[in-house]
Amino acid sequence: MKLAFQIAYKNLIGSGLRTWLNVIVLSFVFVVIIFFNGLIDGWNQQSLQESIKWEYANGYLLNNDYDPNDAFTIADGHGHLPDSDTKNLTPVLIRQATIYPQGRLKSVLLKGIPAGQETIALPTASLDSSHANIPVLIGKRMAETAKLKEGDQVLMRWRDKNGTFDAADVTVHRIFDTSVASMDNGQIWMPVERLWELTGLHGQATLYIADSDFQTENFDGWNFESQDELLQDFRDLIEMKKVSGNFMYIILLFIALIAIFDTQVLSIFRRQKEIGTYVAMGMTRMQVLRLFTVEGAMYSVFGVVLGMAYGIPLFIVLSRMGITLPEFYQDMGVNLPRTIYPVFGVELIVLTVLALIISATLVSLIPARKIARMDPVMALKGKIQ
Amino acid sequence: MSTKQILKLDNVVKKFPVGDGRYFTALKGINLEIDKGEFAGLVGPSGSGKTTLLNIIGSLDSPTEGKAIVMGQNISELTHKESAKLRNIHIGFIFQVYNLLPVYTVFENVEFALILQNVSASERKKRVMEALEWVGLQDLADKKPDKISGGEGQRVAIARAIVKKPDIMLADEPTANLDAKNAHQIMRIMKKLNEELDTTFLFSTHDEKVMKYLERIITLKDGSIAEDKQVTPQKTLK
Numbered sequence: 245m246k247l248a249f250q251i252a253y254k255n256l257i258g259s260g261l262r263t264w265l266n267v268i269v270l271s272f273v274f275v276v277i278i279f280f281n282g283l284i285d286g287w288n289q290q291s292l293q294e295s296i297k298w299e300y301a302n303g304y305l306l307n308n309d310y311d312p313n314d315a316f317t318i319a320d321g322h323g324h325l326p327d328s329d330t331k332n333l334t335p336v337l338i339r340q341a342t343i344y345p346q347g348r349l350k351s352v353l354l355k356g357i358p359a360g361q362e363t364i365a366l367p368t369a370s371l372d373s374s375h376a377n378i379p380v381l382i383g384k385r386m387a388e389t390a391k392l393k394e395g396d397q398v399l400m401r402w403r404d405k406n407g408t409f410d411a412a413d414v415t416v417h418r419i420f421d422t423s424v425a426s427m428d429n430g431q432i433w434m435p436v437e438r439l440w441e442l443t444g445l446h447g448q449a450t451l452y453i454a455d456s457d458f459q460t461e462n463f464d465g466w467n468f469e470s471q472d473e474l475l476q477d478f479r480d481l482i483e484m485k486k487v488s489g490n491f492m493y494i495i496l497l498f499i500a501l502i503a504i505f506d507t508q509v510l511s512i513f514r515r516q517k518e519i520g521t522y523v524a525m526g527m528t529r530m531q532v533l534r535l536f537t538v539e540g541a542m543y544s545v546f547g548v549v550l551g552m553a554y555g556i557p558l559f560i561v562l563s564r565m566g567i568t569l570p571e572f573y574q575d576m577g578v579n580l581p582r583t584i585y586p587v588f589g590v591e592l593i594v595l596t597v598l599a600l601i602i603s604a605t606l607v608s609l610i611p612a613r614k615i616a617r618m619d620p621v622m623a624l625k626g627k628i629q
Numbered sequence: 630m631s632t633k634q635i636l637k638l639d640n641v642v643k644k645f646p647v648g649d650g651r652y653f654t655a656l657k658g659i660n661l662e663i664d665k666g667e668f669a670g671l672v673g674p675s676g677s678g679k680t681t682l683l684n685i686i687g688s689l690d691s692p693t694e695g696k697a698i699v700m701g702q703n704i705s706e707l708t709h710k711e712s713a714k715l716r717n718i719h720i721g722f723i724f725q726v727y728n729l730l731p732v733y734t735v736f737e738n739v740e741f742a743l744i745l746q747n748v749s750a751s752e753r754k755k756r757v758m759e760a761l762e763w764v765g766l767q768d769l770a771d772k773k774p775d776k777i778s779g780g781e782g783q784r785v786a787i788a789r790a791i792v793k794k795p796d797i798m799l800a801d802e803p804t805a806n807l808d809a810k811n812a813h814q815i816m817r818i819m820k821k822l823n824e825e826l827d828t829t830f831l832f833s834t835h836d837e838k839v840m841k842y843l844e845r846i847i848t849l850k851d852g853s854i855a856e857d858k859q860v861t862p863q864k865t866l867k
């Protein structure tokens with residue numbers, strides 16, 4: 245085996261440009277696979293963290309009559325906990341409303357939250373400084389679709405607790421920027437005290453957001469969903485994304501392996517006199533098989549080494565500086581942070597290295613078997629077609 | 630001269646399939662014995678079967694009928710591994726086109742034969758330099774094959790074959806690509822190795838210059854031995 249490595253190494257180094265072309269292609273595939281994996285991992289981790297920071301905190305205490313996936317439950321899905329129980333809980337009251345920006349009709353979710361809350365990153369504190377009658381916060385996406393700017397007033401219509409319609413102008417106090425689209429799209433945030441007044445639902449909440457000091461307890465009529473449970477859908481989505489991502493890596497890998505395979509098959513013709521000479525000098529079939537398999541595998545090893553040489557500095561820089569995406573990606577409705585910090589884990593790198601080397605070895609084995617079984621007389625005459 | 634037998638061919642027949650289930654008979658019952666230390670040549674017109682016969686003796690090919698015993702081993706009965714071992718230890722090949730490995734230096738080309746025999750690095754160095762000295766190429770040890778002349782290339786090929794001190798050297802038209810001066814030089818080197826190391830040589834050649842050195846001339850015609858005679862070499866080292 246040592247012999248195969250020695251000779252393979254020399255042959256590869258000795259054949260110059262041809263080797264380096266393969267090695268460059270392989271290193272590129274290696275780097276691209278790791279780059280995209282790292283990007284997606286980083287994005288996922290960031291999105292999870294952003295979701296926790298902006299939306300879920302430590303979990304939700306949901307009113308039993310409220311189902312987040314069913315808009316019809318909003319009307320009656322609310323209640324209130326005795327004050328003594330609301331320690332470490334931030335109430336959110338959700339109502340349906342309609343706004344009329346530039347005379348167009350748009351349904352929104354009206355969400356009340358205490359201006360003084362610090363459980364989620366929503367910049368509610370600024371609402372306190374507003375002198376407007378009804379100050380609200382909206383996200384960038386909402387501002388975009390409703391064509392609203394900070395300071396704009398827009399007519400809003402809602403129902404009070406008896407189902408009677410009421411209407412008033414609300415003032416856009418601040419537009420916030422979050423990567424968590426589900427806190428933004430179609431939503432208007434206002435101080436919960438104001439929403440209680442507007443609807444007559446004093447002290448009521450659709451859900452409570454738990455902060456990190458919250459201890460899980462049983463509350464009659466309420467159902468606690470932990471951070472983990474809330475993030476489950478998100479994690480499932482990540483798994484799905486990974487599967488479709490893998491498809492791309494397989495295609496990339498395939499391209500790289502074709503390069504090796506092609507080189508090996510060409511060797512059958514191009515190097516037949518050399519192979520005949522090996523046999524004439526007393527190399528066994530097994531030794532020839534090993535030699536050509538190791539040569540193929542060695543391309544991938546060189547590819548990995550070269551890939552690491554320029555990839556690792558690149559990965560380090562990218563994971564520090566992050567990748568800032570152009571504005572328009574924000575409009576895709578996914579939770580895409582402005583700047584993604586890729587995460588390049590050891591596991592990712594090790595698995596990619598293994599995948600590359602193992603597949604290169606397997607791919608080399610097929611032509612190498614053919615090479616080892618060549619008729620040495622024909623090979624020496626250069627007559628193998 | 631020692632009487633140790635290197636090879637014995639007993640009614641060796643070689644048929645090549647030529648399509649339609651038909652065969653071309655390249656060797657038609659060859660009987661031949663060669664003893665240790667001989668300096669013999671197969672001569673004959675093109676297509677008479679010289680290369681075919683050398684390939685069988687070198688266990689690169691096997692006879693269709695008959696027995697080819699080389700170093701006491703029946704070629705037809707060897708496994709791939711055994712025939713590789715026979716070539717590795719007992720047989721040195723020299724080809725018309727030198728077949729040097731282009732990515733290796735002269736030194737490494739010669740060393741290759743010893744690497745295949747698992748000889749230690751220090752021993753290899755000693756023996757490679759010794760072999761290069763035999764062919765007068767110590768100074769070219771670090772050159773790549775494409776940087777040396779044809780005559781030098783063939784001398785490297787001789788060094789590579791002789792470095793492992795094989796029992797028999799099989800040289801298929803070793804001078805065909807060389808001019809007269811180089812051809813004579815090559816033949817003198819081989820004759821010297823034959824005398825000093827008692828290595829057996831079997832050539833295949835059309836070259837008059839080669840024939841002048843031979844001590845035995847085996848003439849092949851249409852796959853049969855037409856004549857086999859001991860001769861007094863016209864050229865010797867003196």
Ligand SMILES: Nc1ncnc2c1ncn2[C@@H]1O[C@H](COP(=O)(O)OP(=O)(O)OP(=O)(O)O)[C@@H](O)[C@H]1O
Nearest residue numbers: 645646647653655674675676677678679680681682
């Ligand atoms: N694989 C093969 N298939 C069919 N015929 C073959 C094969 N190998 C050799 N022959 C034929 O066998 C005959 C002997 O070939 P061989 O190469 O041994 O001749 P040679 O004496 O070495 O000739 P030359 O002096 O041209 O090298 C030739 O007619 C050749 O065409």
Ligand SMILES: [Mg+2]
Nearest residue numbers: 679680681833
């Ligand atoms: Mg021939």
